Amino acid sequence: MTQWWNALRLMQQIVFVIACATTLFMLGQIVMMLIGFGESDIDADAGDIDVPDTDAPTLDVDPGQPESDVGFRLFGLKIFTVRSIIAFFCIGSWVAFTMEYFLRWPLALLIGVVAGLAAGLLMAYVMHSLMKLQSSGNIDVTNSVGAEADVYLTVPARRESRGKINLTLQERFVELEAVTDCEEPLETGARVRVVEAIDEETVRVEPIGDKTRLSPN
Numbered sequence: 073m074t075q076w077w078n079a080l081r082l083m084q085q086i087v088f089v090i091a092c093a094t095t096l097f098m099l100g101q102i103v104m105m106l107i108g109f110g111e112s113d114i115d116a117d118a119g120d121i122d123v124p125d126t127d128a129p130t131l132d133v134d135p136g137q138p139e140s141d142v143g144f145r146l147f148g149l150k151i152f153t154v155r156s157i158i159a160f161f162c163i164g165s166w167v168a169f170t171m172e173y174f175l176r177w178p179l180a181l182l183i184g185v186v187a188g189l190a191a192g193l194l195m196a197y198v199m200h201s202l203m204k205l206q207s208s209g210n211i212d213v214t215n216s217v218g219a220e221a222d223v224y225l226t227v228p229a230r231r232e233s234r235g236k237i238n239l240t241l242q243e244r245f246v247e248l249e250a251v252t253d254c255e256e257p258l259e260t261g262a263r264v265r266v267v268e269a270i271d272e273e274t275v276r277v278e279p280i281g282d283k284t285r286l287s288p289n
Contacts, residue, residue: 083177084169087184091165094158101155107245159195164188213248214269216241220280221266227251227258227277237264237277249274 080088168184175183219239227235227250234249235258241248250266251274252258258279268276 081172081177083181084172087165087169087172087181090161091169094162094165098158098162101158153196153199155199156192156195160188160192162188163191211242211244211246213241213272213275216248216266216275217269219266221248221250221264221277223250223258223260223262223264223277226260227264229254229257234274237266237275239266250277251275252277252279254278 077085164184164187166184167187168180171180171183174180216239219241221237221239223235224238224247225236227237229252231251231253234251236247237250238245238247240246250258250264251270252264253276258264258277263280264277265280266275267278270276
């Protein structure tokens with residue numbers, strides 16, 4: 073193994089490490105989605121999907137949306153998401169690593185970038201399709217008020233931007249965007265309670281058993 077590693081060129085070593093790391097992360101995401109499928113029909117990332125009526129690349133800005141939630145969309149798909157970026161680095165790195173056995177590293181890297189972009193677009197399309205299936209289930213976010221949930225992505229303090237929570241809603245394991253009035257952020261893994269439905273994809277939450285961190289506003 074050591075002899076094989078030392079025989080690799082520097083660029084191959086770099087992309088191999090990136091490929092292994094992102095593959096492990098992607099496998100973890102797949103396992104989480106499979107668990108979600110086990111508890112419900114679908115586990116879609118509402119925060120990763122948006123379907124504006126346009127076929128041109130745009131910066132979609134909602135005046136009522138925090139600046140950090142603004143995303144670049146292409147052909148109606150939100151591109152810059154965690155899943156799409158991981159798919160880009162995972163597939164792109166493996167392709168570049170393989171191509172370096174046959175081509176000079178600049179060309180191999182270029183092919184890897186193209187393959188990574190294709191993988192990222194494919195991931196965005198898959199999540200777009202999953203979101204459409206979830207929407208067809210007529211989930212009413214107002215039914216989540218009073219329910220307990222787990223923080224999936226940190227919810228910033230004082231509604232500075234949005235995080236994400238996981239909970240079971242209408243017998244489905246779903247993921248919603250969340251904000252909080254707390255003075256401190258709600259970290260990943262924290263147990264929270266939904267206290268208000270803000271819109272079809274966003275709720276306001278507060279930590280369970282910890283009222284001291286709530287903002288006076």
